[in-house]
Amino acid sequence: VSPRAAVERLSPADLFIAVKSTARFHRSRLELLLETWMSRSMQQTFVFTDAEDPRLRHRLGDHLINTNCSEAHTRQALSCKMSQEYETFLRSGRKWFCHVDDDNYVNVEALLELLSHYQSSQDVYIGRPSIGRPIQATGGSGKVEFWFATGGAGFCLSRGLALRMEPWTSGGAFTDTSEMIRLPDDCTVGFIVEGLLGVGLIHSPRFHSHLETLGLLSDLGSQVTLSYGSLENGRNTVNIREPFSTRHDPTRYCTHDTQYGNVWCPTRG
Numbered sequence: 001v002s003p004r005a006a007v008e009r010l011s012p013a014d015l016f017i018a019v020k021s022t023a024r025f026h027r028s029r030l031e032l033l034l035e036t037w038m039s040r041s042m043q044q045t046f047v048f049t050d051a052e053d054p055r056l057r058h059r060l061g062d063h064l065i066n067t068n069c070s071e072a073h074t075r076q077a078l079s080c081k082m083s084q085e086y087e088t089f090l091r092s093g094r095k096w097f098c099h100v101d102d103d104n105y106v107n108v109e110a111l112l113e114l115l116s117h118y119q120s121s122q123d124v125y126i127g128r129p130s131i132g133r134p135i136q137a138t139g140g141s142g143k144v145e146f147w148f149a150t151g152g153a154g155f156c157l158s159r160g161l162a163l164r165m166e167p168w169t170s171g172g173a174f175t176d177t178s179e180m181i182r183l184p185d186d187c188t189v190g191f192i193v194e195g196l197l198g199v200g201l202i203h204s205p206r207f208h209s210h211l212e213t214l215g216l217l218s219d220l221g222s223q224v225t226l227s228y229g230s231l232e233n234g235r236n237t238v239n240i241r242e243p244f245s246t247r248h249d250p251t252r253y254c255t256h257d258t259q260y261g262n263v264w265c266p267t268r269g
């Protein structure tokens with residue numbers, strides 16, 4: 001697939017952005033996303049969490065999905081959420097599935113621009129690996145090597161590819177696959193796509209997790225995702241000065257968001 005010319009006209013309604021969250025991050029993380037990028041992308045965004053929350057329900061309506069998955073940070077609880085993200089996407093009929101964490105900022109315009117260079121009916125898996133080499137898993141027919149896109153930087157799957165993944169994902173099969181290889185949800189996606197279906201991950205430098213040094217990033221508006229890490233001990237954030245101080249906007253998301261006309265953020269601090 002040529003990365004130059006746009007091959008498919010995309011509208012925001014073609015996107016399904018799944019945000020993974022958990023009860024204890026509703027206030028401390030989701031509120032910030034709702035004040036920034038999500039406020040302009042409510043129709044594309046679905047939050048997957050593990051507890052009911054009247055305030056979030058009021059904001060999100062049926063775009064809040066209470067998975068009833070366990071609140072534990074276990075492999076099974078996380079793959080339970082990923083599998084519901086995936087199945088809800090399939091039912092939605094949309095063209096692109098994108099997963100992010102609740103500490104990611106999404107530049108939806110940049111995401112649409114990136115995806116418009118690919119065809120949603122073809123096999124597309126795009127994101128950024130956090131380690132510089134493929135990993136190995138033993139499962140089913142012996143050892144396989146594959147790349148995977150870090151969930152914490154966000155990644156996308158085309159509908160065409162998502163449909164081909166169904167034997168290993170639908171009706172609880174995703175959790176079984178993850179248990180079989182004993183690896184987390186994002187690795188399991190890589191295992192199914194590269195290891196089982198033989199479709200290569202498209203490595204994109206526009207997806208970012210807090211495993212990187214975020215302060216080195218430039219041209220923030222053309223990045224697809226941003227992140228922030230460990231604000232307590234030595235912060236790892238994108239580097240922008242104006243207009244909010246790091247005390248009032250420690251993640252820098254509000255500051256970045258002012259370029260899209262946000263004038264009422266930060267409301268806390």
Ligand code: UDP
Binds near residue numbers: 019021071072081152
């Ligand atoms: N998360 C979750 N259940 C948990 C802990 C975390 O669903 O018990 C989600 C969290 O909301 C976030 C993602 O998993 O979307 C990654 O969590 P976090 O950023 O705390 O950890 P990291 O892996 O990035 O260090």
Ligand code: MN
Binds near residue numbers: 101103152210
């Ligand atoms: Mn994180």
